[in-house]
Amino acid sequence: MRTASSIITTTMQPNNVTPEPLRVSELQASFRKRDAHTVLAAKYHTAPIKIAKTFPLGGPLGVIVMDVSPGLLAGDRYEMQWRIEEEAHVYLTNQSFTKVHPASGERHGASMSQRFELGAGAVAEWMPEPTMLYRDAAFVNETEVRLAPGAVWMGADVYCPGRTLRGERFAYREFRNKLHVYYGNDMIYAQHQRILPASQVLTAPGCMADMTHTGVLYAFSDRIGAAEAEAVREALGGFPIREGQPLTWGVSLTHKHGLAVMVAGYAAWTLQEALTAAWSALRMQLLRLQPLNFRK
Template sequence: MAADAPHPAFEGYATEAVPQAAVGSPGKDGVLELTFERTADGTTLVHDYATVPFHVSGTLGHDPHPDADTVFVQSPTGGIAQGDRHDVSITVEEEAVAHVSTQSSTKVQTMTCNYAAADTTLSVGTDGHLDYVPEPTILHADSRYVQELTVDLAPGATAVVSDVVVPGRLARGERFEFERYLSRVRGTGPDGLLFEDATHLTPGDRDPTAPGVLGEFTVYGTSFVLAPHRDEAELSDALHAAVTDGEARAGATALPNGAGVAVRALGDRAETVQATLHAAWDHARQELVDAPAPSGRKY
């Protein structure tokens, strides 16, 4: 397999030269590093480093949790282009509480060669908590995108990790015209692997609207509520009850190895799926850190 390819399905793409700016050129390899620590004044962002297309302009103090800190990651670009490689690392130290999101949706632009990739590593220290809830990813026509996320939990740590995928610019009638989308999520703890989850969509090879895939729905979202030291059956039942009354078709199920709960939602609009996942997030957060989820509003 080509050294740059994260998956055999992307090996052919990796050999394709990018005409406008080669892989690894300035502006193509975006790096984001954030570290949060617990201090006498609550959680504090003690380290941040960002290169294009990422930008961090400080923290926000609007979280309902009195000790939490919030970062909304910004981007001055129009989206993710072919040949882009992004590396995100977020660390929440012992007993810190952090919320990280993006200011707006991530737009994966149309591609004629190569592919785009994002590698995200989340680390949560002992008794810490992280909410990683970015805005939706929008897959434009002919895009090829792979995102890999690993979350590592120390003893007593918890996390909520969400992802919403929009398969095109729906307002203009663009649906499932992207070439390939691969998302892999991996959770680990002190004893090793907790769970792995993957979504691999290739509309040209298999119809995503087929029964057993997305069916009649368009937008797909998942929230992983990771709490290895909690009763996952009880939490799963509670989260299932929290999401079944929404407009989206949703449900919750326990993850293997007592890792926590996965909540999945399907809908026709991103807002509908986000609202359903927010209901799950709100309930989970009150269970995990005794505070409601922040508002999803970014303006």
């Protein structure tokens, strides 16, 4: 059951149109720099998502997002808006895996939308726990980033093919993933991904082959160039490979003001370790900051 603070919609749509969500939950927050520290300036939420905790990180502000439900159910939509004002710096994460539950038949799937708006010189680091798509799940994930001059946005995601210990491996119905990045009014990056396991040959060479988990790390800023890409390649090149857990990875600069890292493997935790190494190298090269090490 959702609480009364969720927004309920029941719009009917033709069969060939994706149905509107049944429940919309919102989280909005803004951050500003006060003296040498970033503070939470304003927040608003409706259940089941909320900011569970903020904590100082020696200047930047750490933020943990909590979902007090079992996860995204069929018909759920989470909408999160983050405003980071001039020179503010936030590190954002969540408490646990984003779990997407089944949406059987042609029923409503679940969706999540995030918008990051960064002022001049602002920094946002979005480093959540992995996303898990259960059997028969349908999920749309949309992210929009808007950057002012000097701003830095870094974001990572790890995607699991299902609960592999229960035999779920690409048993979900559909996964769509979209990322749009703007520098001022100029779109500098657009990525659309759609996975339909029932109709695509995911084991083909050049696709997933025999690997199961994927991870991405994106960084966008007018400060990013070849030195940042080389720092990440060096970090991943020296990353220790765990026994029985090989990784495939690649690093490239985007068309403008950006860097993309992709890794593939057989377990979420190995991809998290690799992306953390890449992120730590970027923090040092781009922000002159040490890696973050703490327990949630």
